[in-house]
Structures are given as C-alpha cells and as structure tokens.
Amino acid sequence: MATNSLVDFNTLSPKFRELYAKAKDFVENECIPAEKVFAAQMGQGENRWKVIPPVLEELKVKARSIGLWNLFLGREYGNFGAGLTNVEYGLLAELSGRSSLAPESWNCSAPDTGNMEVFAKYGTPAQQERWLKPLLDGKIRSAFAMTEPAVASSDATNIETNIRREGNEYVINGRKWWISGAGDPRCAVYLVMGKSDAENSNRHKQQSLVIVPADTPGINVVRPMQVFGFDDAPEGHCEITFTDVRVPVENIVLGEGRGFEVIQGRLGPGRIHHCMRCIGKAERALELMIARVTDPSRRTFGKGLAEHGTIVADIATSRIEIDQARFLVLSAARKIDEVKAKGAKKEISMAKIAVPTMLLNVVDRAMQAYGAAGISQDTPLAGFFVRARTLRYADGPDEVHRNQLGKTELRRAAEIVEKMKQQKEKSDQLVAKL
Ligand SMILES: Cc1cc2nc3c(=O)[nH]c(=O)nc-3n(C[C@H](O)[C@H](O)[C@H](O)COP(=O)(O)OP(=O)(O)OC[C@H]3O[C@@H](n4cnc5c(N)ncnc54)[C@H](O)[C@@H]3O)c2cc1C
Structure with missing residues (x-):
C-alpha cells in the first residue's frame, strides 16, 4: 500500500488495511469534492448558525455505511468504538485532516471526541444512556x-x-x-x-x-x-x-x-488527534503547492515556478518537516498504545508543540508559491493556516507544554552529572598515566 508514513503497513491487520483504503477513497473522492458544496449550502446572516449544510449529513450516512464511524474510541472503550490502536487511528486521522468535512462525517470531530471519551470513561450508566448514546449515533x-x-x-x-x-x-x-x-x-x-x-x-x-x-x-x-x-x-x-x-x-x-x-483524562490522546489531522493538512498543502508550481501557465522571469531554486528548496524543506512531525505523532501514538496517555506525556507534549508550527510553516510556503490566490477563499490554505495557529493555544499553549517537557528533561540532571563526574575521573587517571 503506497504511503508516506513510517509504519510498515504489512504489519497491520488486513481488516485495518481495508479500512484505510476505504478511508482514503472516501476523503479524496467524497469529502474533498464536497467542500465547495458545503460552502455553497452554508446559510447567510443569522442562518449561518441555524442551517447545517445537507451535504454533511449525506456524508455521515455514507461514511457510517462503510465502517468509518467513531474510529477514535480505542480498545479500552470496549464496544463503544472501533477498537483501533492509537497508531491505527493516527494513520486514519491523518487522512481525515486532509478535508474539513472528513472528521465530522466519521463522527470523529472535536470537541465531541473528547466529550464522548469523558462520558465513556467516567459517565454513570444513566449519563451514558442520555448523552453518550446520541453522541455516538451522531444525532447531537x-x-x-x-x-x-x-x-x-x-x-x-x-x-x-x-x-x-x-x-x-x-x-x-x-x-x-x-x-x-x-x-x-x-x-x-x-x-x-x-x-x-x-x-x-x-x-x-x-x-x-x-x-x-x-x-x-x-x-x-x-x-x-x-x-x-x-x-x-x-x-x-x-x-x-x-x-x-x-x-x-x-x-x-x-x-x-x-x-x-x-480534564487530565480527557486530554491525553485528544491532544494528538489534532496533530494527526495536521499532518494530513500539511500533506494536502504540499500537494497544492506542487500542483501550482508545475502548472505550465505560471511562469515568471522566463521560468516555470518550479524551476526557481528557492521554490524547489521550499518543497524539500516541507517534505522533511512533515515527515519529522509524522514521526513525532506516530511515536506518541505508539507510546500511548504501550503505556497509556499518562506514561506518554513527554511524547504527547513534543508532538503538540512541534506539529502545529510545522503546519504553519508548510502552509505558509504553499500560500507564498500560490501568490495572492493562496490567501483567498479559493484554496483551503488560508483555513488551514488559521486553524494551525489556534492549535498553538487550544488544549494548552505551546509554552505550557514546553515548560513541562523541559522540566522532564531536567529531571535527568543528577544522572547526567554523575556520569560526567565518572568520565572526568577516568579521564584524569588516563592523563596522569601519560
Ligand atoms: C479556536 C479556539 C477554540 C477553543 N476551544 C475551546 C473550547 O472548546 N473550550 C474551552 O474551554 N476553551 C477553548 N479554547 C480556549 C483555549 O483552550 C485557551 O485559549 C487556552 O487554554 C489559553 O488560555 P487563555 O486564552 O486564557 O490564555 P492565558 O492563560 O491568558 O495565556 C496567555 C499566554 O500566556 C503564556 N503562558 C501561559 N502559561 C505559560 C507558562 N507556563 N510559561 C510561559 N508562558 C506561558 C502563553 O503564551 C499563553 O498563550 C479555544 C481557543 C481557540 C483559539
């Protein structure tokens, strides 16, 4: 299966690989073409808050019928969800990030995901019956x-x-x-x-x-x-x-x-769901950039845009940054699978800090290569940029995560100092023998 990820798909179950193929097809051939329909069906004025574009409900029905539903609830939630690992969900969420319509059509969009986790994890049977059931059903x-x-x-x-x-x-x-x-x-x-x-x-x-x-x-x-x-x-x-x-x-x-x-329990895996979707957005931004700069009609100063060295270098830098970020996200997902979110705080923080900024940088380069169209309503780039910026606050600002991460690293100080002391002693002995 062609993929850019760091996961060997052959090690994943045939059932998952089938789901992944369906998800990819759904995002590319159902959600992305529906984005302009959604925009056209949005209400105007007060109706912006009253009208749900019908295309969204149509996508939900289609997605559910092919098993793309409540994928975010892992094995620990028993029958409530799809029972995927965090690595598996990470790969799917990356796909869903490519289109603003995919997460909700799979019933996997924030803040419902975190809230459903709260009801599933901490709710009483009566609370689950009243609120979790209709949420899982995509009714409310x-x-x-x-x-x-x-x-x-x-x-x-x-x-x-x-x-x-x-x-x-x-x-x-x-x-x-x-x-x-x-x-x-x-x-x-x-x-x-x-x-x-x-x-x-x-x-x-x-x-x-x-x-x-x-x-x-x-x-x-x-x-x-x-x-x-x-x-x-x-x-x-x-x-x-x-x-x-x-x-x-x-x-x-x-x-x-x-x-x-x-709230501590709510924000474990939820924090990296955003990161997973950011990787998908970054991939789509890079694809848009590649398509634009190789368009034969976009020529400046006697050259196609893709023949300018700075643009080639920008594409290379974006490729590197996306793959670095994906590594962080999947490593956090794997750690959560191994030791739950509590044991994966460091990895979650690293992803939470690095990934939105990566997306901002990748989208910025794509917008620049697009010219003024890049910041207009004609591409999804401006929306991606703005959403990425908000993620530097939502679920905790960068600085709070960086502070936690730095303190975790500093806890290794005594061990590092002791090791260095021993190295110095050994070095002094060796020098004395010269
Ligand atoms: C689009 C969007 C959606 C949101 N959705 C929700 C939602 O659904 N529900 C909800 O409750 N909230 C939501 N929020 C709010 C978000 O969670 C808060 O904005 C965020 O927690 C920061 O709180 P604050 O805005 O009060 O900033 P403050 O707490 O005032 O912090 C301001 C700044 O201080 C700095 N700072 C803070 N702590 C430290 C530190 N330890 N070291 C160094 N600098 C520090 C950071 O730069 C930070 O940005 C949303 C925000 C946005 C933008």
Whole structure:
C-alpha cells in the first residue's frame, strides 16, 4: 500500500488495511469534492448558525455505511468504538485532516471526541444512556466549557465559574468563552468546569465538572468569537454566560472536586488527534503547492515556478518537516498504545508543540508559491493556516507544554552529572598515566 508514513503497513491487520483504503477513497473522492458544496449550502446572516449544510449529513450516512464511524474510541472503550490502536487511528486521522468535512462525517470531530471519551470513561450508566448514546449515533453535538475571559485559563486552577450545591441541585454562575461547538443548533449538552470548593487547600480538588443540557434556563450564548475573521459557523467558538443555571446533582461527572482528574483524562490522546489531522493538512498543502508550481501557465522571469531554486528548496524543506512531525505523532501514538496517555506525556507534549508550527510553516510556503490566490477563499490554505495557529493555544499553549517537557528533561540532571563526574575521573587517571 503506497504511503508516506513510517509504519510498515504489512504489519497491520488486513481488516485495518481495508479500512484505510476505504478511508482514503472516501476523503479524496467524497469529502474533498464536497467542500465547495458545503460552502455553497452554508446559510447567510443569522442562518449561518441555524442551517447545517445537507451535504454533511449525506456524508455521515455514507461514511457510517462503510465502517468509518467513531474510529477514535480505542480498545479500552470496549464496544463503544472501533477498537483501533492509537497508531491505527493516527494513520486514519491523518487522512481525515486532509478535508474539513472528513472528521465530522466519521463522527470523529472535536470537541465531541473528547466529550464522548469523558462520558465513556467516567459517565454513570444513566449519563451514558442520555448523552453518550446520541453522541455516538451522531444525532447531537456537545461542547466543553472551561476557558473564561476574566482569568488566564491555561492554568485551569484559575477558573472562577461557581458551582454551588443547593439541596438536590447545583447552581452555576460564570462566564466562559471560546466554547467550540456551542453555536451549532445540534449542540445539546455542555460539560462545564467550575469551582465547587474554592477554599479547598488542595488547589486541584477545588473544581468539578457538571453536565449541563444546552437548553437549561439561565444560559445565554452571547456571541461567536472570530479567529482572524473566520467564525467557523455553524459550530462556532462562543462566549456564554451562566446565570443561576440549575442542574440535578446527578449531573456531576465522577464526583465533587474531581474536575481536574477528568480534564487530565480527557486530554491525553485528544491532544494528538489534532496533530494527526495536521499532518494530513500539511500533506494536502504540499500537494497544492506542487500542483501550482508545475502548472505550465505560471511562469515568471522566463521560468516555470518550479524551476526557481528557492521554490524547489521550499518543497524539500516541507517534505522533511512533515515527515519529522509524522514521526513525532506516530511515536506518541505508539507510546500511548504501550503505556497509556499518562506514561506518554513527554511524547504527547513534543508532538503538540512541534506539529502545529510545522503546519504553519508548510502552509505558509504553499500560500507564498500560490501568490495572492493562496490567501483567498479559493484554496483551503488560508483555513488551514488559521486553524494551525489556534492549535498553538487550544488544549494548552505551546509554552505550557514546553515548560513541562523541559522540566522532564531536567529531571535527568543528577544522572547526567554523575556520569560526567565518572568520565572526568577516568579521564584524569588516563592523563596522569601519560
Ligand atoms: C479556536 C479556539 C477554540 C477553543 N476551544 C475551546 C473550547 O472548546 N473550550 C474551552 O474551554 N476553551 C477553548 N479554547 C480556549 C483555549 O483552550 C485557551 O485559549 C487556552 O487554554 C489559553 O488560555 P487563555 O486564552 O486564557 O490564555 P492565558 O492563560 O491568558 O495565556 C496567555 C499566554 O500566556 C503564556 N503562558 C501561559 N502559561 C505559560 C507558562 N507556563 N510559561 C510561559 N508562558 C506561558 C502563553 O503564551 C499563553 O498563550 C479555544 C481557543 C481557540 C483559539
């Protein structure tokens, strides 16, 4: 099977290879041609937040009928998902990253994936019946509400939304923003992170996560935020206020004070799902660049664009960077398969830091080679660029991951210093004998 990846496909099961071939065909021949249809079917004005382009539901039906559904839920989730390894899912997610329509048509798009993992991992049978089932079925969508405008939210201990128990209910008050998916008319449920015990001396036990149906009184979706002018309708990234929002105590996830535990569990493999899709976007950007610079009608200063040395070098650099990034992502996926996300923190951080920046660089070169068309609505490049930029914040800014990674490396200091001391002693002895 022709592939650019570092995985020997012959070592993967025939069943997986068949799935991979179907996925590749689906992305290239169904999703990519449908992208312009999706754009044409998008509602205008207020309808941007009311109309789901019908082509998306058609793609979902087709994808599901050929087994491309809930692929992100691995073996540990039993019958809930497809039972793939993270390496297998990584290879498929790379394909899905090539088209903005593929992840949702496979029911594998954020933030639903992470939310489904929360329900599957920590939900009670009643919570799973009410929310996980329709999510797995692609009937509803969901949002994860943590970030707040008033505090630096990359440190989740700062979160201020108040969750107060009153009898058999929790009462929620706070303001969130950048809540992805909350603009979508199909978004039926939010997972809301807030403080239920602000005085707890352990600052990681102050938070709880509660399930809030999106139609609960007291919720106000104030506005969709824009990313460089893109509103990402119909999903959106919304600012939302919660004013005396009441939910039954049964809506707590895992238990009071265990919100941190849940978000840690939610963001393991989820972080590299984005990275996997970035590799696919980078491959498509490079393909677009190659097609453009070899177009015989694009000539400057007596040469075809592909005859200029700088463009050839840019293509080479992009090829190297994509393959380096793929190596990091697949190595993180393999480590998660071997020792679960908790044991793969270092590899996940490396991928999370390196891959979005790689995508920005590869897309930037492709946009440059395209000329002004590269930053227009006529290619997917501008959308790829903007999404890659947001990934340098989403699920934790680069600096936070770099800080963690650097500290992990520094923990080796004592061992390194001891080794160097022994080397010096040996070297001194050898020199003394001269
Ligand atoms: C498109 C998009 C979608 C999003 N979707 C969601 C969502 O669905 N749900 C949700 O809850 N949130 C979402 N977010 C929010 C995102 O998770 C936050 O923006 C992110 O966690 C950073 O928080 P902040 O914006 O409050 O930045 P701050 O916490 O104010 O941080 C600002 C900057 O400080 C620097 N910094 C922080 N810590 C360190 C450190 N240790 N060392 C050095 N520098 C540091 C970093 O450069 C960081 O960017 C989304 C954001 C975007 C852009």
